[in-house]
Amino acid sequence: MKFEKNIFEGIFLNRPNRFNAKVILNNEEMVVHVPNTGRCREILKEGTKIFLREELNPNRKTKYDLIAAMKGDILINIDSQxxxxxxxxxxxxxxxxxxxxxxxxxxxxxxxxxxxxxxxxxxxxxxxxxxxxxxxxxxxxxxxxxxxxxxxxxxxxxxxxxxxxxxxxxxxxxxxxxxxxxxxxxxxxxxxxxxxxxxxxxxxxxxxxxxxxxxxxxxxxxxxxxxxxxx
Structure with missing residues (x-):
């Protein structure tokens, strides 16, 4: 399946709770939603290249979902939906x-x-x-x-x-x-x-x-x- 929304590349910083993560996108630090309540500790490490899906819902608290990350040379989709x-x-x-x-x-x-x-x-x-x-x-x-x-x-x-x-x-x-x-x-x-x-x-x-x-x-x-x- 093809993703219909825009995808952007960023850098993972940390995960203050299971729902959110702090990332860098276009040299700006921001909070994004993590659509996976699992631990993902071996994937989401500081400095990891990640991929963010743009969400255009004006009622959301965050503008992006963290849907995938690189683990070495492996791309892993972590979106539980x-x-x-x-x-x-x-x-x-x-x-x-x-x-x-x-x-x-x-x-x-x-x-x-x-x-x-x-x-x-x-x-x-x-x-x-x-x-x-x-x-x-x-x-x-x-x-x-x-x-x-x-x-x-x-x-x-x-x-x-x-x-x-x-x-x-x-x-x-x-x-x-x-x-x-x-x-x-x-x-x-x-x-x-x-x-x-x-x-x-x-x-x-x-x-x-x-x-x-x-x-x-x-x-x-x-x-x-x-x-x-x-x-």
Whole structure:
């Protein structure tokens, strides 16, 4: 998907809280919004080249969103609102091979006590599939992990996917890795063992576990290739 808004290059200074960052843009220090509540500590370091999306809403407190950063020579998109949009585009374009048969795509649908990112169905609506999407930014030497901070809702969502599977629906979780050239993915046992254990249980119970990397540049991001999963 192409970004429709203007993108500018800046320099990261610090992150006083999880919602905001101080950056330099055109030799001016300013506060921008960070659309990711994860830690991103290995990415957002002082002096790092970052990319800012201009937001033209006059009611906003900040004029820019910090959507991507360079980690060495790797460009990582950190916008937590992007994964669902990228996956929606990929579903429409039939780029996720295991989900080709689902022609009807509905977003933000409730099952049990959870709201899943997608409810997919075949044209005759005889087959229904619930899909949850998680954006991944934590990377180390080609290996990615999720989450980079404890997630209260993460394990609950997985248990609801298991219940959907038990009731005869299709169910899956897709980890969208917001960078390219990634070799493997695994749950982050050290950061959130409850989530990791729930994911392994889901695999045992027949829930699909998918991971894809992305082609990323400063003006676009697109689902790319499947990544090997290590559970």
């Amino acid at each position: 992007i994964p669902n949009k990228v996956v929606n585009e990929a579903l429409q374009n039939k780029k996720i091979e295991t989900l080709h048969k689902y022609s009807k795509i509905n977003r933000e649908k409730t099952f049990g006590k959870s709201r899943f990112d997608f409810k997919l169905s075949t044209e005759d609506e005889e087959e229904v599939y619930y899909l949850e999407v998680k954006g991944v930014t934590l990377e180390d030497n080609g290996h990615c992990k999720f989450p980079d901070a404890p997630t209260e809702r993460g394990a609950r969502h997985i248990l609801e996917l298991i219940e959907a599977k038990n009731q005869g629906y299709g169910a899956g979780i897709l980890f969208l890795i917001q960078l390219d050239n990634v070799k493997t993915f695994s749950p982050n046992d050290d950061t959130d063992p409850e989530f990791s254990n729930a994911l392994r249980l889901a695999k045992e119970r027949g829930v699909d576990i998918l991971a894809y990397n992305c082609t990323v540049d400063k003006n676009s991001i697109e689902l790319n290739n499947k990544v090997d999963i290590i559970l």
